[in-house]
Amino acid sequence: MNELAIKDLLYKLADDQLILGHRNSEWTGFGPILEEDIAFSSMAQDKIGHSLAFYTLLQELGEADPDTVAFTRNANQFHNNQLVELPNGEYDFSLIRHFLYDNAEIIRFEMLSQSSYEPIAKVATKLKGEVKYHVLHANTWIKNLGTSTEEAILRLQSSLNEAIPYALGMFEPSKYEQELIEAGVYPGEEAVKAEWLKRIQAVLEKTDLKLPDFATVEPKMGGRYGEHTEHLQPLLDEMAEVFKIDPTAEW
Amino acid sequence: MSLKSLDPRVTRLNLPEEVLIIEPKQELDQFETYEAFHQKKEGAAYTYVGPVHAPNEDVAFLFAKEQYSRRFACVGIWVARTEHIQVTPYTNDGENVYDMMRVEEPAGRSEQPEAYEIFHLKKRGKAHAHAGRVMATSYQEALQEARKQYGEKGPIVNVWVVKSKHVLQSAEEDKDMWTTIPEKKYREAIAYRVMDKITKYKEENQTTAQ
Amino acid sequence: MYGGGNVFEATKFDDLQTEDPAKLAEFEARIARGEKIEPNDWMPQLYRKQLIRMIEQHAHSEIIGALPEGTWITRAPGFRRKMAQMAKVQDEVGHAQLLYSAAETLGKTREQMLTDLINGKSKYSNVFNYPAFTWADSNIISWLIDAGAIVNQMANAKGSYGPYSRALERICAEEAFHLKYGHDAVVHMATGSPKQREMIQAALNRWWPPIMTFFGPSDKMSTHTETLMRWKVKMASNDECRQQFLDMYVPKIWELGLTVPDPNLKKNMETGQWEYTEPDWDEFKRVINGDGPCNAERLAVRRTAEERGAWVRRALLNPKAKYVKPLA
Numbered sequence: 001m002n003e004l005a006i007k008d009l010l011y012k013l014a015d016d017q018l019i020l021g022h023r024n025s026e027w028t029g030f031g032p033i034l035e036e037d038i039a040f041s042s043m044a045q046d047k048i049g050h051s052l053a054f055y056t057l058l059q060e061l062g063e064a065d066p067d068t069v070a071f072t073r074n075a076n077q078f079h080n081n082q083l084v085e086l087p088n089g090e091y092d093f094s095l096i097r098h099f100l101y102d103n104a105e106i107i108r109f110e111m112l113s114q115s116s117y118e119p120i121a122k123v124a125t126k127l128k129g130e131v132k133y134h135v136l137h138a139n140t141w142i143k144n145l146g147t148s149t150e151e152a153i154l155r156l157q158s159s160l161n162e163a164i165p166y167a168l169g170m171f172e173p174s175k176y177e178q179e180l181i182e183a184g185v186y187p188g189e190e191a192v193k194a195e196w197l198k199r200i201q202a203v204l205e206k207t208d209l210k211l212p213d214f215a216t217v218e219p220k221m222g223g224r225y226g227e228h229t230e231h232l233q234p235l236l237d238e239m240a241e242v243f244k245i246d247p248t249a250e251w
Numbered sequence: 252m253s254l255k256s257l258d259p260r261v262t263r264l265n266l267p268e269e270v271l272i273i274e275p276k277q278e279l280d281q282f283e284t285y286e287a288f289h290q291k292k293e294g295a296a297y298t299y300v301g302p303v304h305a306p307n308e309d310v311a312f313l314f315a316k317e318q319y320s321r322r323f324a325c326v327g328i329w330v331a332r333t334e335h336i337q338v339t340p341y342t343n344d345g346e347n348v349y350d351m352m353r354v355e356e357p358a359g360r361s362e363q364p365e366a367y368e369i370f371h372l373k374k375r376g377k378a379h380a381h382a383g384r385v386m387a388t389s390y391q392e393a394l395q396e397a398r399k400q401y402g403e404k405g406p407i408v409n410v411w412v413v414k415s416k417h418v419l420q421s422a423e424e425d426k427d428m429w430t431t432i433p434e435k436k437y438r439e440a441i442a443y444r445v446m447d448k449i450t451k452y453k454e455e456n457q458t459t460a461q
Numbered sequence: 462m463y464g465g466g467n468v469f470e471a472t473k474f475d476d477l478q479t480e481d482p483a484k485l486a487e488f489e490a491r492i493a494r495g496e497k498i499e500p501n502d503w504m505p506q507l508y509r510k511q512l513i514r515m516i517e518q519h520a521h522s523e524i525i526g527a528l529p530e531g532t533w534i535t536r537a538p539g540f541r542r543k544m545a546q547m548a549k550v551q552d553e554v555g556h557a558q559l560l561y562s563a564a565e566t567l568g569k570t571r572e573q574m575l576t577d578l579i580n581g582k583s584k585y586s587n588v589f590n591y592p593a594f595t596w597a598d599s600n601i602i603s604w605l606i607d608a609g610a611i612v613n614q615m616a617n618a619k620g621s622y623g624p625y626s627r628a629l630e631r632i633c634a635e636e637a638f639h640l641k642y643g644h645d646a647v648v649h650m651a652t653g654s655p656k657q658r659e660m661i662q663a664a665l666n667r668w669w670p671p672i673m674t675f676f677g678p679s680d681k682m683s684t685h686t687e688t689l690m691r692w693k694v695k696m697a698s699n700d701e702c703r704q705q706f707l708d709m710y711v712p713k714i715w716e717l718g719l720t721v722p723d724p725n726l727k728k729n730m731e732t733g734q735w736e737y738t739e740p741d742w743d744e745f746k747r748v749i750n751g752d753g754p755c756n757a758e759r760l761a762v763r764r765t766a767e768e769r770g771a772w773v774r775r776a777l778l779n780p781k782a783k784y785v786k787p788l789a
Contacts, residue, residue, distance in 0.1 A: 025534055025547050026260045029527040030762070032770025033281065034558040035303050035314035041551035042317045045544055049435070052540050067539045087263070091773055129427030133316065136428075140309050145776050152776035238259055242596045243538035249654045251538040251596075251646070256758055257592050258532035264769075266761040272580050273764060276572035280774055283782040284565075286789075301628070302562045302787035304571065306777035318555055322635055333785040344496045376497030376623045379789070409499070411788070437541060438548040443641035445648040452652045453716055460712030 005176030006117060007061055008079070009186055012174065012224055013108070014054035015080035018070055019232070020101060021047030022239060026088055039137060043098075046130045053123045060119070071243040075233040081223040083166035085232040092155035093163065095145070099138040099203075100167040104196045106131045111192065116184035139203050146207025153208045164212050168219035171196075282306045286336060287315035288370075288381065290327040297329050297381040299370065308332065308419045316421075316428070322438060325429050327421045331368075335417040337390045339410045344375055348410055349394075349402035357389030366415035367393035371407045379411055477688075480505045492693055497623040500566040500789065511694050512622055513567045520560035521578045521585035525759050526606075527553040529589055533599040545642050549603060552639065556632050562787050563624040570784065579764045587745060588671040590753030597650055597657075597664035604643030605668065605710060609675045611636055612706050613697075621693035624789055644713070651717040665714070666722045673723075673740040676702040707735040 024044035031037035055066035063069060083101060088094050109131050112124035145152045171189040180186040204211055222228070242251065256262045282304045288297040300319040305311035311330045320328055342348045364386040370379040382401040387393035390412050397410065421428075436442040452458070477485065484503045491498065498504060527550050537546040561571045577583040588606055593599045611633060618629035650661035677699040680686055689695040697705075707728075714721060725738045748756070 022535065026263075028534055028547065028550050029524075029531045029554060030260070030264065030766040030769070032766075032773035033304065034524070034554055034561070035305065035318055036773075037554045038321070038551055038558065039313055039317040041547060041554070042321050045435075045547050045551070048540065048544050048547070052544075071539065091770060126431065129430050132425075133428045137313050140313055144306070144310060145773065148776035149772075151772055155772065238535050240538075241536045242533070245538075246654055246656060249657055250649050251542055251653075251657075256532075257594060258528070260531070260535060261528075261758065261762055264762065264765050266758070266765055270581070270757050270760050271764070273576060273767070275576045276767075278570075278572065279778055279780075279782055279784055280771075281571040281575070282774070282777070283779075283784055284562075284787050286787065299789065301559060301631075301789075302565075303558075306779060306782075310777070318558060321555075322552075333788055334783055336788060338501070338788060341499050341501060343491070344494070375499055376626050378627065437544045438552075438638050440637040440641040443638075443645035445645050448648050448652050449716060452648075452718070456718050458716050458718040460716040 002176065002179055003061060005174075005179045005183075006120075006185065007058060007063065008174050008176050009180060010054050010058050010061075010120070011079040012081075013112075014051040014058065015078045016051075016084055016101075016105075016170075017047040017054070018051035019078070019080045019235065020084040020097075021045070021051060022235065023084065023086075023088055024094070024098070027091075027094065032091055043134050043137065046127075046134070050127055050130070053127065057119050057123065067243070068247070071240045072247060073236070075228045075236055076226040078226065078228065078232060078236075079224050080228075080232075081166070081170040081172065082220045082229050083163060083170055085223075085229060085235060086163075086166065087231055089159070090155070092145075092152075093159040095138070095141055096156060096159040096163050097167075098134070099142045100163055100200065101170070102131060102134040102138050103199050103203075104167075104170050104192060106135045107192050107195045107199070111187050115186060120185070142203055142209070143206050146204070146209045157209055160209055161212055164214075165217050166220045168193075168214070168217060169221050169223055172219070172221045172224045174224055284333045285311035285315070285330045286333055287311075287319050288329040288331075288379075289320055289325050291324055293326055297327070299379040302333065303330070312419050312421070320429060320432070322432075324433055326426055327429075329418050329420045331413050331418045335413050337412045339394070339412075341372075341375070341409045342407075344408060345406050347402065347405070347407050349398040349407060352394070354395070355391055357391040360388040360392075362388075364388050367397075368413050368415050368418055369393070369397040369401060370411040370413075371401070372409040372411075373406060375408055379409070384415060477505060477507065489691070492621045492691070497626060498621050499623045500786075507688070508692055508694065509567050511689060512625065513564055513569050515694065516560055516564040516567070516625055517569065517574050517577075518584055518586075520557045520564060520574065521583055522589065523553045523557035523560060524578075524763070525585045525589045527557075528759055528762060529591070529593040529755075530599050530602055532593045533596050536596065538596065542646065546599070549639050549642060552635050556628075556635070559628040559631060560625075563622075563628045565786050566624045566789065568786065570786075575763075575767065579760055579767065581751060581760060584749060586675070587749045587753070588668075588675055589759060590748050590756045591668070591671050592755050594667065595660055595664060597660035598667065600643060600646040600650060600661065601664045601668045602643070603639055604647045605672055606675065607636055607639040607643055608710050609672065609702075609706050611640060612702050612709070613676070616696040616702065619693070620696055624787075627789070648717065651719055662719055665719055669722050670740060670744075673703070673737065674742070674745045676700075676706070678742055678745070704735055707737075711735070 021044045024040055028037060028041045031040055052066055055069050059065055083097060109124045109128045112120050113128055115121040146156055171193040173189045177188050181188045201211065284302045285305055286302050287300050289300050290297050303311050303314040303318055305314050308330060312328065315328050315330050339348050339352060342351055367385050367387055369382045369385060371382045372379045385393050385396035385400060387396050393412050485505060488504060531550050534546055534550055537543040561574055564574060565571060593602060614629050614633055618626050618633060620626060647661060650657040679700050680698045686695065711721065723738050725736060728735050
């Protein structure tokens, strides 16, 4: 199996989770109710933990150690999709992103737990249960708020419209797509996307929210190839502010 | 003008510069309360851990799971709305509340017997633990049943009774949500061991604790 | 995290003569036997009032206490610190939730407590009105402020009120991690590069004066204090807590070659007591009354968080729901 293809897959999985975990951690202490603050922080920690697990697999394949990889690269070296790097906005946007992202993430984890590449299969199998809670959390909130007040429905609908082009960017194919599929490592983005659409539709059908017509939506691609919005570099600078005082130090 | 903080997250909140007074929060702004119970390990009794504020049972479950089972081993969570739980009087430590209760006439009865969950508090200051389930047509009858089945031995200072249908219980297939908890070492004291570093530093620099 | 200090001042000593003597005797006998009081028990008004005040302030201290360390949540260096810092700040929010619930069992709703916090009517631990300038400040808070809090909370966990004890037991179990994490981070800084050492010493210098006020001024022993001690509401005097803290942690600071910015700090071997420069209690009072470096910001953050989340709470509010205070 082409090692570059595996690495490319691992980078996108890890970077997505690091950046979203970081974004979600910004909510700690500012959430709409204490209990939700706690739940959101747990999921942020899980995501950072997942990224660490995948960076560790990369290290085993000869890449630098996880701290160096996470804290010293520039934006154009990151493979995350653009959805995860967008600023948190109001809680409606953060929730919608969480819903769109985690419903895709659970499918990736389910499929990866069957991967022919054993190290990934092991990690995915182990961590799947955590993502299951993330999805339960997201779907419960969307079902509750998506059937509540006009104000809440309007907010969520507008965030959904805003997020969808970026969400479609989650499924940007990598240049190794065909190889990964043929080797049974990963079923490919098209397969994930098809299943994702079914699942989010099943939830949205129970609400007053409507998925925009994808024909009218221009997906925001490029993230997988290092093209990012203007929001990623400042996020990375902030994340590495202390680390870069002395990258060789033990903090 | 918004406030510039040392915390970049706060700066992004665009806080107003002056502190303004808020209107008193409305009743239920923080929702109603639910009581949560956890199961530490397979086969152990569900034990009371504390309340959460939530708008409904499903959200209460999401909240209880992270508030009460993120740090220590757990295989299941139950939640019940506080309003649905009937509470007996408390006795002194060492006594058995079943021996001291008057039998009250039920306020209402169901036509068919239904399931009730019984929780016992063995000592003041400890936590209520699940004693078992009984079938009855009223809370009062459930207590009588509980007394027969679980109330004979040892001190019981207080009993909670709740209809089983009012308890949201985590499902068997949800257990994998908790499997990785013991591996999250970064939030356990045991993961932080620095004696070696301190000893080395003291040797090299001749410092003492005096 | 929590310090004492301003907890028992300003409330007038209620006249116990108005309480039913038989019930009062039964209540006091229960506490003397070492039994806990549970929410539905009869209790004197003074007991209820002081406990609400104390637990509420403790809860506020946790939610506000999440902010100084939260300052560094997005900038923690490396995975190990990043995840731990997130978990630690999360725990403070969790502790606030536990404590607000315990206070609610005594009859004050969370809505009322949050309103009083944001409007400056209730106090919280004064140390959180100071800023965390650098990552090292955050480490000092994690270690020494939590250490102080644990001294306080371990004592209070043995108090007479059941729901507060239960909450504190859980909090103390969780805070064992905070203390070790904080110490670990400080040790790494102190034994690390010259720059790291400089950062941690500077942070210690900044935080020492607030730390010395953490337990509050010496208690004035009055009938009031004696009553609260007999009722196991107040478990240790402020000075006892401060002495215990100094005993446990000054040696651990010194062994790292760090200095404490108080030339008078030493243990008197004859009395076994620590001697130190008297903290600036005028500043303490000024800051607690609103004039500290971060008071305005701390409250503005809470207020903004509440306002930004209001639409969520409005959306899910069920007007038919009935509020019932938590059971235990």
